Amino acid sequence: MNGAILITGASSGIGAACARYLDGMGVTVWAGVRRMEDGEALARSTSARLRVLLLDVTDPDSIAAASRTLTEALPEAGLAGLVNNAGISVAGPLELLPLAEVRTQFEVNVIGALAVTQAVLPLLRRARGRIVNISSIAGLAATPFLGAYCGSKFALEAMSDALRLELAPWGIALTLVEPGAIQSQIWERATMSATRTLGGVAPESLALYAHPLSRMQDVMAAASARAIPAEVVARVVARALTASSPRARYLVGKDARLRAALKWLLPDRAQDRLLAWFLGLSRHA
Numbered sequence: 001m002n003g004a005i006l007i008t009g010a011s012s013g014i015g016a017a018c019a020r021y022l023d024g025m026g027v028t029v030w031a032g033v034r035r036m037e038d039g040e041a042l043a044r045s046t047s048a049r050l051r052v053l054l055l056d057v058t059d060p061d062s063i064a065a066a067s068r069t070l071t072e073a074l075p076e077a078g079l080a081g082l083v084n085n086a087g088i089s090v091a092g093p094l095e096l097l098p099l100a101e102v103r104t105q106f107e108v109n110v111i112g113a114l115a116v117t118q119a120v121l122p123l124l125r126r127a128r129g130r131i132v133n134i135s136s137i138a139g140l141a142a143t144p145f146l147g148a149y150c151g152s153k154f155a156l157e158a159m160s161d162a163l164r165l166e167l168a169p170w171g172i173a174l175t176l177v178e179p180g181a182i183q184s185q186i187w188e189r190a191t192m193s194a195t196r197t198l199g200g201v202a203p204e205s206l207a208l209y210a211h212p213l214s215r216m217q218d219v220m221a222a223a224s225a226r227a228i229p230a231e232v233v234a235r236v237v238a239r240a241l242t243a244s245s246p247r248a249r250y251l252v253g254k255d256a257r258l259r260a261a262l263k264w265l266l267p268d269r270a271q272d273r274l275l276a277w278f279l280g281l282s283r284h285a
Contacts, residue, residue: 003080011038013184057112078126180256
């Protein structure tokens, strides 16, 4: 593959796996990280081609500075690809989540992806580059107590569908990658965030959800134990960037394909009953 690729959120997880995999293919990778020490750690596991780029997708000044750096480095060739991977997960009952946490969830996962895309589109046009947005099976099928995260991924899916059509006249392909459970720190951070956030909730309010929250923790632990390596997602991202005719969507992982099948095959009420039973969300008298 010729040309340079920008990856956001490249300090760990899927982003770091994509950076290492594409670098191994001989691609010039620009790894967007929020802290230089994270970039330096990544650089130690890649070739000298990899470029570390300070990039906070929620900071307009940081995005503008990164765009200027890329424009100066790639004045004629442009950008062959953008991988919007930066993301966080906010977990907990929607009734109890502080709205500031929900806004941050959307700022990173939705607004951040759009802001970076807007900033580098001139470079993508120059190279007729491609965009890969890292979504999730949570962007197709919602899960209780991950409502904020699912909402952000649903929004990313809709925005991506619209943008794919809007950019088609310039030959810029846009693909969504929708993994299931992945070996990544995002869920550990989500659990820590939920513990911190819900720690400030009144005990009587938290008690309303005590049993299903405990059950959800068990479910997430089991999913983490079966999670696939981030490198599996990286291979799919590489396919989306290099295929002669990339798909609009790639589901990644058996759990993602199973959940998508249930979404398409079962009526909404049947899915609700199945999830309620699985998570112990019994009806109160």
